[in-house]
Amino acid sequence: MNKSIVAGVLALALAGCASQQPDQPFTLTVAHINDTHSHFDPSDARLELDNRALFTRLGGHPRLLSFANGLKEQAAAADQPILFLHGGDAWQGTGYFKLNQGAMNADVLSRMQLDAMALGNHEFDLDNERLAAFIGSVEFPVLAANLDASRDPHLAEAGNLKPYVLYAFDGNKKRRVETLKDAGRRPVVAVMGVVLEDMADIAPNVGELRFEQEVQGAQRTVRHLREMGVKNIIAITHLGLERDQRLAKEVNGIDLIVGGHSHSLLGDFRNLGWEQNEPYAQVFTNQDGRGKTCVVQAGQYAQAMGRVDLTLTPDGRLLRCEGGNTLLSDNAFFRDIRRAEQHRLSGQDAERVAAYIEAQPNIALVEEDPALRAHIDENYKPALDRAYGRVIGHVPAALRHVRLPVNGEGSEVAPLVAASQLYWANTPAVQAVTGRRADIALVGAGGVRTSLEPGELKEGHVTLELLPFANAMSIVSLTGRQVAGLLLETINASLPEGAHTGKFPYVAGLRYQFDETGRDRGFLSRIEVRRDGQWQRLDPEASYQVVMTSYNASGNDGWNTLFATQQVLTDRLDLAFVNGKLAAFPVARLSKTDGGRVQVHYINQPLDCKAQGVRCNTDAQAFVDYVRSQRPVLTALPESGITLNRL
Structure with a gap:
């Protein structure tokens, strides 16, 4: 069993029995990730271990799944409630997304057995029709309480897009419920989502969606949940750390905020040659001066997983919030970034590094989940390798x-x-082509x-x-x-x-x-x-x-001087490959359409980047x-x- 898992067994075992009693403090473990950005494979990383600069690989979804499964096994052994949450921005980031347009994200994330995910801004990078297909195909709810989708033709009927979900716990066992009546006397946890209020200014394709202000939308949803009788409330957000902290201070009644968007790896990682960031699991006092809210976030690119343990009073007030982020490392370490076999640590050097990692609280050697690794390698990686080349x-x-x-x-x-x-x-x-x-x-x-x-x-x-x-x-x-x-x-x-x-x-x-x-x-x-x-x-x-790109050379993006200098005459050459050979396309002048779009007038054959055999x-x-x-x-x-x- 992994050392990070062992560390929490005793505390969870002591809390496990009490967690089933509604008149006793309720203890919950939350595993969380955010801003994974299609990093299904591990990321190369430089670490300073035992006073040496070494290179390894961190994370990837098969390693996340392996670590999450270990935490779930630990919770099951202690009969302890656990949730696994994603703070949004699963989309974009690697060629996997460009090749598969969200379908791979839906496939792999469903295999992760998440309990809920917040809607991030990069989930809007395609269009709402494809976002609706993603939301409809994943096997967990996608949450956004301050989002009104009623006018959008694609997302209005997306049944899996919800403001919140309720989980009832019987020890380690959990099930989705619609009301507290369905839960009986079992403890219930509400997980609500909060998305960027200025999404329309950040994301390219929001369709007919409307976004409510974050604080108002969150408080309205908390008030609704409290009126239902729900006492334990978690928010998964995609707002960034600063706005999460504002939410914690200005909204009454949220116990835990699991965040994303700012890619904040909370905690002190100087022992690994990284930075000391803001503390993990900071607790803020609510606007009413009574309630408290804990804030966590887990970095980026599927490199780390956060794990936080909460203890809540019978009336839903936060008593304890403790935990940390763990970087998930491969067990191969190299002296050089080129990672050739002659650079690989072996023997006593490898043993010393493994012992050093074992003594650290914020990094662990974790094997990849073999089934998910094989699934990615067989179904997706060959196309990626072809696309990425040498x-x-x-x-x-x-x-x-x-x-x-x-x-x-x-x-x-x-x-x-x-x-x-x-x-x-x-x-x-x-120069043979341009003469310049x-x-x-x-x-x-x-x-x-x-x-x-x-x-x-x-x-x-x-x-x-x-x-x-x-x-x-x-x-x-x-x-x-x-x-x-x-x-x-x-x-x-x-x-x-x-x-x-x-x-x-x-x-x-x-x-x-x-x-x-x-x-x-x-x-x-x-x-x-x-x-x-x-x-x-x-x-x-x-x-x-x-020299510059043809886009800027035409005066686009506010480079107006370039447009002004080429309206009458220019000696500009645009360079592209035609049937594998570099060719120059002389430009005569520039003009603009009535709508303001720049037009490039070529002296001879125009450059058509969509033409067969042309690579621009x-x-x-x-x-x-x-x-x-x-x-x-x-x-x-x-x-x-x-x-x-x-x-």
Whole structure:
């Protein structure tokens, strides 16, 4: 039996008998996960164990299931009530989702034997028809108490989408009930869902759904449950830790909030070389000054499982809330991220690491559930492996992507994307087609879609996740004045609170300093271009060859300067593969339709990315080529080229 399971046996055994008596304190165990994002396979991870940097793999759904089954076996042995909950955002995240569009999520999650799941924002990434199919096919309820689906043609009749569910317990045995009368004298726990009140601003496809404010919707549902006679209430939410804490303070009557959305791995993980985060199972006093609510969350990407033990008074007040998150580790450890056999720990080294892990409270060696592993490998993994292709490099430590630099910390990924585009444009094969040498690369932050996690980097991680929009690369002549104007335009537009920051410019072959002088505005105090190995001041009158995606080159996403400079005449070239060979498509000018959509007018044959034999994702190809040939061990660049000084 796993050490994390053994740790709770005595406490649960002592509480097990009392839990069946409605006039005695009721003890409940809750196992929980959130933001699993289709990470059905384990994730590569770097840990510091026994003062050494080592590489292993964490989590994955077969390992989650194995650990959850262990907790359930423990609870059964103690005749103790237990629930297994998901805090939302099961969708998106890996090629599994892109290939299977939610069907695999429904299949695998049903095999996990969850008791309930909150509705996350990424569950709206397709459309409500496919979301309804997912909700209708899973074998557990999907919860959202502050959601009104009555006007939506696809979700209005989704019987498995509920505001809450009731579970009646007879010791370890539980069953769904509709009313307290159905439960008799057995203790009842209500599990309610709370979703983002601003979902319509965050999710792309919410149809005709309406979202009630989180605090009001939660309090209304608690009041309804209390009027029914339900005393023990759990909320599974997809709001983020800060809003969960607000909910705990402002809503009376919730005993436990199991959260998601902010990917918060609560607890102190410095013993593993990770961060110390906010404490697990913090307890907050409700607005009435009497009730208390405990808040938990379990990280991201199916790497960890939370386990919290609650003790509640007969009238439903929280007496005790204790537990923690456990990272679920493979038992193979390597000295190098490339994980070759010669890097694998063995003998006494492996035994010492295993002993170190055994002594830690927040990590465990867990075998994968063999049946679920075999099911994934047989039915889904072959297609994924074909789609992801070859390994092009390795990422030793996580590379973060943020759109707008904060406190001097910007994206680590976007500068690499810019560097890849500048490198690619200047390779002999590309120069043979363009006849030009690029000086500068510009990247819009919104075109970079994800951070990079430690581990293997395959072609599909780039084409399906990092740069999934299949944009053609463009090269165009701009004066120094136009480059500076574009930077000023996009930076100033990105600064206001709540602004769309996808237009913020990252660079290669260029560096700049922007100083904010007033509210959400400022000037470029330095802008330099690298030529002949030296940094030189950007010449306003000089002409520079600039590479970027065709999307940004057409002035989309607020890059209006690019549109303005190409309305009459341009020397721009768009680059795409035609029947496997790189080809240049000269652009004559740009215009806009009455509806404001940019139109690209080509000199000869237009670039049609949907045409047979045409492949436009040269932005992704540039990054693949760059990593493979220049940065097979991919780390952050020493400098981003950006200094953003805010007031």
